[in-house]
Amino acid sequence: MADDYEFTTDWFTPHWDNWLSFTGDRKISKILEIGSFEGRSTCAMIEHFGRKGPLQMVCVDNWQGSPELQRFDMAATEQRFNAISAGWWGWSATGSTSTSTGDHRSRCCPG
Secondary structure, three states: OOOHHHHHOOHHHHHHHHHHHHHOOOOOOOEEOOOOOOHHHHHHHHHHHHOOOOOEEEEEEEEOOOHHHOOOOHHHHHHHHHHHHOOOOOEEEEEEEEEEEEEEEEEEEEO
């Protein structure tokens, strides 16, 4: 993964080998990520699966944080995600969607 990304937390890397064993050599072309936090897993999946062919990835997060995430500054977390995702080719914010559970913003990396 690129060294210029800024992350403060790593819940993903210890589980990356599991993802690779589940997906094997399959060509993954569509990914839905619910809960993107800073985007570490997003970056890893785009970099890995995007090498194998076109990739469409939709990320959904409200960046409000669940109770266990209240120790984090979620506005800063979303800003880190936005800064990282700004460098992805074709990446665009698709806007906000209001639901009964709150505001969910999604981002899409089109294939």
